[in-house]
Amino acid sequence: MPLKKGVVMEVIPIGIIRTPFKCKKDAPIQPFKSKAIGKVEVFKKYKDGLCDIEGFSHLTLIYKFHKLKGYCLKVKPFLDDKLRGLFAARYPRRPNQIGLTVVKLLKRKGNILFVKGIDAIDGSPLMDIKPYVYTFEPKEKIKIGWLEGRIRQTKLLCTT
Numbered sequence: 019m020p021l022k023k024g025v026v027m028e029v030i031p032i033g034i035i036r037t038p039f040k041c042k043k044d045a046p047i048q049p050f051k052s053k054a055i056g057k058v059e060v061f062k063k064y065k066d067g068l069c070d071i072e073g074f075s076h077l078t079l080i081y082k083f084h085k086l087k088g089y090c091l092k093v094k095p096f097l098d099d100k101l102r103g104l105f106a107a108r109y110p111r112r113p114n115q116i117g118l119t120v121v122k123l124l125k126r127k128g129n130i131l132f133v134k135g136i137d138a139i140d141g142s143p144l145m146d147i148k149p150y151v152y153t154f155e156p157k158e159k160i161k162i163g164w165l166e167g168r169i170r171q172t173k174l175l176c177t178t
Contacts, residue, residue: 031143032067033060033129035081037136042085042110045137055124056136058144065129067147072126076150077133081142083115097168106163117142120150 037056039045058079060068071077092101093109104112121133131147 029082029145031061031082031145032064032147033058033144035059035079035136035138035140035142035144037138037140037142039137039139042139045139053134054136056121056133056138058121058131058133058147060129060131060144060147062129068126068129068131071123071131071147071149074123074149074151076120077123077131078148078150079117079119079121079133079136079138079144080146080148081117081119081138081144083110083112083117083139084142085139086111086115089113097165100164102164116145 035056035058037045038054089104089111091104093104093107093111094100095102095107095109110117117138119135119137121135124132124134126132
């Protein structure tokens, strides 16, 4: 049964992200600009879900932008001085305040994951973790819209 307009979905955090960034101005604009080490604390009741995660070099973290309020449908992204549509930008202030980042997994110690390349603010509620698998990415040429010519497009290939 499809959701009706305005229906609230409940999403329960499965952990908390710990980083050196206390506020938005301290955090890198995108994870590729970050060398920061962080800890992802998965709540003990979800610890068994971490089984076999050590075999993956990179993880996708889905989290809540917990310190941001409100949104605009037209935004000025960091690589442009022109207003763009929110859904054509990786801008943090969004209707559902959902953040997505890919980090390198350094090690696991119980229910704690040590990661590198984190860009989330300390205390961000963790909603989900997915292994990053580059072979599942589309094989055709990827278009990057208004970003074309502003960044060099490369595919993340895990060699370590």
